[in-house]
Amino acid sequence: MSENTPLVSHDGPIRWGIVGTGNIAKIFARDLPLARSAELVAVGSRSQEKADAFGDMFNIPRRYDSYEGIVNDPDIDVVYVATPHPWHHDITIQLLNAGKNVLCEKPMAMNVAETREMIEAARANGCFLMEAIWTRFRPAMVKVREFLNDGTIGEVQYLTATMGWNNPFDADFRLFNKDLGGSALLDAGIYAVQMVQMVLGKPVEMVSVATLGESGVDENCMITTRHANGGVANAGITVRASSRNLCMIAGSNGTIVMDHDWHRPSTFTLFRAGQEPEFFDCSHEGIGYQFEMNEVEDCLRGGIIEHPVISWSDSLEIAQIMQDALRSWGVTFPYDRD
Numbered sequence: 001m002s003e004n005t006p007l008v009s010h011d012g013p014i015r016w017g018i019v020g021t022g023n024i025a026k027i028f029a030r031d032l033p034l035a036r037s038a039e040l041v042a043v044g045s046r047s048q049e050k051a052d053a054f055g056d057m058f059n060i061p062r063r064y065d066s067y068e069g070i071v072n073d074p075d076i077d078v079v080y081v082a083t084p085h086p087w088h089h090d091i092t093i094q095l096l097n098a099g100k101n102v103l104c105e106k107p108m109a110m111n112v113a114e115t116r117e118m119i120e121a122a123r124a125n126g127c128f129l130m131e132a133i134w135t136r137f138r139p140a141m142v143k144v145r146e147f148l149n150d151g152t153i154g155e156v157q158y159l160t161a162t163m164g165w166n167n168p169f170d171a172d173f174r175l176f177n178k179d180l181g182g183s184a185l186l187d188a189g190i191y192a193v194q195m196v197q198m199v200l201g202k203p204v205e206m207v208s209v210a211t212l213g214e215s216g217v218d219e220n221c222m223i224t225t226r227h228a229n230g231g232v233a234n235a236g237i238t239v240r241a242s243s244r245n246l247c248m249i250a251g252s253n254g255t256i257v258m259d260h261d262w263h264r265p266s267t268f269t270l271f272r273a274g275q276e277p278e279f280f281d282c283s284h285e286g287i288g289y290q291f292e293m294n295e296v297e298d299c300l301r302g303g304i305i306e307h308p309v310i311s312w313s314d315s316l317e318i319a320q321i322m323q324d325a326l327r328s329w330g331v332t333f334p335y336d337r338d
């Protein structure tokens with residue numbers, strides 16, 4: 001990373017604000033004390049009651065009954081956007097236009113057009129923006145990337161990344177509700193898609209299939225891609241089967257296997273031709289969101305508005321794969337645009 005004018009003007013802990021008080025906001029807030037230098041200074045909710053309850057839970061001094069409270073608070077260095085995906089775009093753009101740096105939950109937006117507008121707003125305002133693909137910063141994934149980059153397994157030609165769980169249908173739950181951005185692919189399949197994109201880049205060819213459920217959202221899907229180096233990949237998600245989560249990255253000289261919750265890996269095995277398998281254990285404290293918080297801190301202090309490990313073009317490529325797949329299955333949302 002190059003050194004530019006810092007995006008924060010103090011040496012104290014990074015002052016985080018949070019927008020939304022749901023499931024992931026709580027998990028994130030729980031991990032925040034594990035970050036190198038971070039404090040939670042403000043929370044915004046659609047209701048004062050929820051802002052206060054969240055504030056009490058995590059000892060947050062400033063609690064707002066609207067997201068605008070966070071937008072207008074001058075003493076926040078970076079905002080974590082933790083609303084359901086259809087509400088990522090508007091609030092992120094408001095925050096960026098108010099000069100705030102943003103870590104936005106995944107998927108960054110509902111489609112490519114929204115993603116592009118968010119990136120344009122970050123660029124125009126000189127603010128940091130990153131899609132919260134936290135898995136890329138976990139120590140195990142950092143080690144896997146080292147092996148990919150230093151040629152340990154040779155040129156990757158074959159990748160499979162699949163995950164899932166059996167989630168009983170619930171029309172009100174975000175996953176099954178199109179008004180809330182419902183789609184197994186957007187919700188969790190993005191982990192498999194981002195893995196393919198991280199390892200093999202943008203596809204040159206793609207075919208995919210999905211099974212749609214009673215609310216018209218994709219519940220089982222498989223996306224197969226071919227890439228410029230000849231490599232092929234499978235990215236799958238199911239919310240209808242009690243699936244093991246498996247990822248195998250196979251190169252000309254060896255294979256990396258993550259056979260336990262690879263979307264949030266702590267361990268993996270390296271297989272090299274003619275050698276004993278090597279098992280790596282990269283366990284750590286907490287769930288592991290502190291690692292992306294530390295990366296955000298490095299960017300803010302280093303004046304970097306686009307993180308190289310989950311860059312804006314990465315987010316656009318991930319959004320394009322998902323948009324193309326969803327549209328090919330006939331999954332439409334009230335938020336669709338070209």
Ligand SMILES: NC(=O)c1ccc[n+]([C@@H]2O[C@H](COP(=O)([O-])OP(=O)(O)OC[C@H]3O[C@@H](n4cnc5c(N)ncnc54)[C@H](OP(=O)(O)O)[C@@H]3O)[C@@H](O)[C@H]2O)c1
Nearest residue numbers: 020021022023024025045046050082083084085105106107
């Ligand atoms: N990185 C990860 O590991 C991970 C894990 C789970 C989810 N996520 C992502 O994080 C985002 C939020 O997921 P979640 O599981 O935390 O969702 P959630 O539990 O439903 O919480 C979302 C929060 O967003 C706010 N919100 C704003 N507009 C809303 C609306 N129209 N309907 C419902 N809530 C609304 C609510 O907070 P207030 O009422 O306080 O405003 C709500 O508590 C999603 O984009 C999801 O893909 C990421």
